[in-house]
Amino acid sequence: xDCFNQCYKDGIVTISCLPCFIQNISSFLFSxxxxxAVIYSLFAAWKFVISQGDAQKVAEARKTLxxxxxxxAVVLLSYFAIKTLSQILGIDLL
Numbered sequence: 001x002d003c004f005n006q007c008y009k010d011g012i013v014t015i016s017c018l019p020c021f022i023q024n025i026s027s028f029l030f031s032x033x034x035x036x037a038v039i040y041s042l043f044a045a046w047k048f049v050i051s052q053g054d055a056q057k058v059a060e061a062r063k064t065l066x067x068x069x070x071x072x073a074v075v076l077l078s079y080f081a082i083k084t085l086s087q088i089l090g091i092d093l094l
Contacts, residue, residue: 023092030079037072044068 007017044065051057086092 019092026082030075033075034072037068037075040068040071041065 007013007020044061047061047064048058051061
């Protein structure tokens with residue numbers, strides 16, 4: 001989507017900027033949430049390392065890793081669902 005050529009008319013921002021704005025915000029949010037999920041996974045790995053075999057700490061680390069991977073899976077599945085939907089409808093959402 002060529003956002004910058006459509007956005008301005010006589011130096012004034014028009015409503016045609018809205019799809020570009022939504023596209024930029026959604027791309028930023030998907031990237032940010034994916035980065036947080038990866039960082040959370042690394043935190044879970046660190047919890048495994050420092051658990052020193054304590055069963056309760058290992059269970060807590062496993063739970064943290066499960067939630068981090070589930071969050072990453074949700075982000076990736078939603079990204080691919082939106083990408084597929086945009087291709088089916090013929091519009092550029094991401």
